[in-house]
Amino acid sequence: MKVIRYDQLQEQLFYERLNNGLGVYILPKKEFNKTYATFTTKYGSVDNCFTPYGKTSMKKVPDGIAHFLEHKLFEKEDGDVFQTFSKQGASANAFTSFTRTAYLFSSTANVEENLETLLDFVQEPYFTEQTVEKEKGIIAQEIRMYDDHPDWRLYFGTIESMYHNHPVKIDIAGTVESISHITKDLLYECYETFYHPSNMLLFITGPVDPLTTLEQIRNNQTKKTFRSPKEIERFRYEEPPHVARKKHVIEMNVQTPKCLVGIKAKHVYAKGKEKLKHECAMGLLLDYLFGKSSPHYEWLYQQGLIDETFMVDYTEESDFGFGLIGGDTSQPDQLAEEIQRILVQFSDIDDEQVERMKRKKIGSFLRSLNSLEYIANQFTRYAFDEMSLFDVVRTLQSLTSDDIKAVARECFMHEQFAVCQVVPKR
Amino acid sequence: MxxxxxxxxxxxxxxxxxxxxxxxxxxxxxxxxxxxxxxxxxxxxxxxxxxxxxxxxxxxxxxxxxxxxxxxxxxxxxxxxxxxxxxxxxxxxxxxxxxxxxxxxxxxxxxxxxxxxxxxxxxxxxxxxxxxxxxxxxxxxxxxxxxxxxxxxxxxxxxxxxxxxxxxxxxxxxxxxxxxxxxxxxxxxxxxxxxxxxxxxxxxxxxxxxxxxxxxxxxxxFSLEARPLRSIETTTLTKRTNVQEVIEKQDVKQGKLHLGYRTNTTYNDADYNALQVWNGIFGGFAHSKLFMNVREKASLAYYAASRIESHQGMMMVMAGIEPSNYGRSLEIIHAQAEAMRNGQFSDEEIIQTKAVIRNQLLETVDTARGMIEISYHNVIATRQRPLDEWLEGIEKVTREDIVRIGEKIELDTIYFLTEKDGEKQ
The missing domain is CATH 3.30.830.10 (Metalloenzyme, LuxS/M16 peptidase-like)
Structure with a gap:
């Protein structure tokens, strides 16, 4: 077992890679009532074409299957795992993102039992034709809910516009049509390929004793047998650097129009320190340009082009990265134009501004550490790309104005921008 | 704590x-x-x-x-x-x-x-x-x-x-x-x-x-003059002779079914804890009757839940459903409410629900916002309920208390937002 100390943050992280390949991280938080644990596989909606375990050729699976599998793992021969967790006073949940599927619980009592339940339910799949069919109705309603949700449609509409081939453009839940093709055999095939412990990470944070907790996990894992780990072959889609579609307009039953400008990153580092630096630099720059303290924000607000829903965000995972800027607006075309103008006209940021933005980013990083959920989820995301959440402050501190200008030169040109709007139906 | x-x-x-x-x-x-x-x-x-x-x-x-x-x-x-x-x-x-x-x-x-x-x-x-x-x-x-x-x-x-x-x-x-x-x-x-x-x-x-x-x-x-506290009388809804049904049509793909009940119980009342347990068994959680029956058994919805408005004496049920399943969904929701009224819930459901409510309260006070919300209940209400008493109150709720709460809960209004006619794809 390894212990990593972060003195400035007053945190200690315990780590061990078990014999079966599972990475286990424990961050004790004595002051908290609850323990929060996530058990995550590096498998998300983008992994829709791969070589299944035991096969020799690539296979394309139905859109939405990773998310479907997440739902189905909760159902067992003797009932629903939610029941077990609630009997043990825990609240359980799961989510599927582009690159990850996470199962989690939080509880203020019976942490040992709950941890056992978490490990066991994820590692003991039970899929039948009948339960798979039943789930299709439930997920269809989940998809319908998002269909009526203008912010979600706007978000995916923007991503869809940026990408030619990359499966990040496909809705995580798939479509009512695509999930109709899911069968129990396909679920087992995905499960066998992606749920091996060597492709997974367990993160636990809360008032736990790291040594006994680790011992419990070791015992749980040695009782089970796993095949030997195998490198997963995922299909790499050819993706041109520029956006696929400049503008996309969705008509919906809304009163207030919405507009997002997407910025597609040209270079995405595969992993490690360079990736973290790229992400931090882009995040800082977009916040400098469009955050509430920027002259642009004030001006856009005074012009009546934005309101408090205006947001700016940058995501970089595995082999894709994009920024999103926008919100509710009465003038979606003008807002789109102004945002793009601000981006292409950017040329310089001085050291004083960089320092101010670093302060802001470091302060908000500290704030995010108030949340056990944030720590576990983000730690996992970074770890899967061989970065560390706890390197964020150091990385921010190391940024120079040249680093920041470099990301602008890379991405701030028209062929990297895509506009998506939701407008009232005529 | x-x-x-x-x-x-x-x-x-x-x-x-x-x-x-x-x-x-x-x-x-x-x-x-x-x-x-x-x-x-x-x-x-x-x-x-x-x-x-x-x-x-x-x-x-x-x-x-x-x-x-x-x-x-x-x-x-x-x-x-x-x-x-x-x-x-x-x-x-x-x-x-x-x-x-x-x-x-x-x-x-x-x-x-x-x-x-x-x-x-x-x-x-x-x-x-x-x-x-x-x-x-x-x-x-x-x-x-x-x-x-x-x-x-x-x-x-x-x-x-x-x-x-x-x-x-x-x-x-x-x-x-x-x-x-x-x-x-x-x-x-x-x-x-x-x-x-x-x-x-x-x-x-x-x-x-x-x-x-x-x-x-x-x-x-902060220099602010002392001021008298204003107390207000919360409007009590009079019982309707018939449940009110409101159907609104818009261009939507999913129907939103929302039901409003008068609980006749607020945070001020001694039996507020029993109401919390009632709501928890009925629809507050992923082990509750609504989730298990509307979602898991009938596959009618992705979400089907209930929640209480602590200071208003109101309970709300919400579910997102296929527009054509309105009648069937209502039937199942009513059947769950009826089961609650008839005391058709197991001791295990009571224990499980209490454990989850206790957990929820303890987790709430792990966030600054949560601690403030818990404390602020006591500013809003006339009754003081410190967290330890609250937890104890939940523990003490009996089957009889839950049944008695059920007798006070009355359906008031059914609201359904649904698709326009002839738009079915």
Missing amino acids: FQEEVKTIGGLRLHVIPTKKYKTNTLVLKMKAPLCEQDITMRALVPYVLQNATERHPSMKAFRTYLDELYGATLQVDLTKKGEHHVITIRMDVANEKFLGDTSALLREALTLFSDMLFRPLTEQGGFSVAIVEQEKRALKQKIQSLFDDKMRYAQHRLIEEMYKGSPYALDVHGKLNDVDTIDAKRLYKHYEHMLKHDEMDLYIVGDVTLTDVEHDVAER
């Missing part, structure tokens, strides 16, 4: 919650007044105007730049209804310098900024800045209109509007669209002065501090 130290300083109640859980310190001001149609739109506008500028930081850019310099201190405002009270919440959150290797007293700076915002806002000719007020009026109108775009929130609002027609609880916290344009910078400022005199004001400080640490700094910066 958590400690709370309370001290009244003139017209301000200061609550300090010392804790070492966080890397930041949180300041939250709550301003409370009775819900009232005449002034709700002005109340909705005030905090958004305040967070723009102060005398010392006279523009949004200057104000926000200063927040950045305080290591990205955050400032947020929001509006809520607590029973028939309108509550304005202003939150500021600032890093604890001990994790920064910096020695500046960030909390004190934040307190100064907070008090500047309240007592020295940017003004001109006896009113707020006209430019800021006009800009925020536009933003408020857009916000009121955007309620229509989020169908789940819209359906919830419409249910309450129909159920509480003519009573203050029917009001939207953001006020009325038609009233926005009647407000000008002077009138708004006058109303704000009135609020500073009459609103019930609670300031919370959560973080690695004690009352002794901050008391003096607060007293120096």
Whole structure:
């Protein structure tokens, strides 16, 4: 077992890679009532074409299957795992993102039992034709809910516009049509390929004793047998650097129009320190340009082009990265134009501004550490790309104005921008 | 559990919650007044105007730049209804310098900024800045209109509007669209002065501090005259002869089914804990009857849940369903409510629900916001229920208590937002 100390943050992280390949991280938080644990596989909606375990050729699976599998793992021969967790006073949940599927619980009592339940339910799949069919109705309603949700449609509409081939453009839940093709055999095939412990990470944070907790996990894992780990072959889609579609307009039953400008990153580092630096630099720059303290924000607000829903965000995972800027607006075309103008006209940021933005980013990083959920989820995301959440402050501190200008030169040109709007139906 | 130290300083109640859980310190001001149609739109506008500028930081850019310099201190405002009270919440959150290797007293700076915002806002000719007020009026109108775009929130609002027609609880916290344009910078400022005199004001400080640490700094910066507490009588809904059914048609793919019940029980009542358990067995969780029957057994919905409005005596059920499944879904929901009334729930369901409620409460107080919300219940209500008593109260609930609560719960209104005819694909 390894212990990593972060003195400035007053945190200690315990780590061990078990014999079966599972990475286990424990961050004790004595002051908290609850323990929060996530058990995550590096498998998300983008992994829709791969070589299944035991096969020799690539296979394309139905859109939405990773998310479907997440739902189905909760159902067992003797009932629903939610029941077990609630009997043990825990609240359980799961989510599927582009690159990850996470199962989690939080509880203020019976942490040992709950941890056992978490490990066991994820590692003991039970899929039948009948339960798979039943789930299709439930997920269809989940998809319908998002269909009526203008912010979600706007978000995916923007991503869809940026990408030619990359499966990040496909809705995580798939479509009512695509999930109709899911069968129990396909679920087992995905499960066998992606749920091996060597492709997974367990993160636990809360008032736990790291040594006994680790011992419990070791015992749980040695009782089970796993095949030997195998490198997963995922299909790499050819993706041109520029956006696929400049503008996309969705008509919906809304009163207030919405507009997002997407910025597609040209270079995405595969992993490690360079990736973290790229992400931090882009995040800082977009916040400098469009955050509430920027002259642009004030001006856009005074012009009546934005309101408090205006947001700016940058995501970089595995082999894709994009920024999103926008919100509710009465003038979606003008807002789109102004945002793009601000981006292409950017040329310089001085050291004083960089320092101010670093302060802001470091302060908000500290704030995010108030949340056990944030720590576990983000730690996992970074770890899967061989970065560390706890390197964020150091990385921010190391940024120079040249680093920041470099990301602008890379991405701030028209062929990297895509506009998506939701407008009232005529 | 958590400690709370309370001290009244003139017209301000200061609550300090010392804790070492966080890397930041949180300041939250709550301003409370009775819900009232005449002034709700002005109340909705005030905090958004305040967070723009102060005398010392006279523009949004200057104000926000200063927040950045305080290591990205955050400032947020929001509006809520607590029973028939309108509550304005202003939150500021600032890093604890001990994790920064910096020695500046960030909390004190934040307190100064907070008090500047309240007592020295940017003004001109006896009113707020006209430019800021006009800009925020536009933003408020857009916000009121955007309620229509989020169908789940819209359906919830419409249910309450129909159920509480003519009573203050029917009001939207953001006020009325038609009233926005009647407000000008002077009138708004006058109303704000009135609020500073009459609103019930609670300031919370959560973080690695004690009352002794901050008391003096607060007293120096917040001078508010003492004021009498206003108590309000919550409107009691009279029993309807027939359940009201409201069907609204729009261009939507999913139907939003919302049901409103009168619980005839609020946070003030001794049997409030039994109501919580009732709601938990019925629809509060993923093990509850609604989730198990509407979703897991019948595959009719992705979400099917119930929740209670603690200070209003109301319970709401919500489910997103295929428009054609309206009748079947209602039938299943009614059957679950009926089962509850007939005491058809196992001892295991009771134990399980109590365990989950206990967990939920203990988890709530792991966040600064949660601790404040739990404490603020006791400001809203006439009854004090410290967390340990609350937990104990849940533990003591018996099967008989739950059945008795069920006898008081009455369905009032069914609201269904559904697709327009002939649009079925």
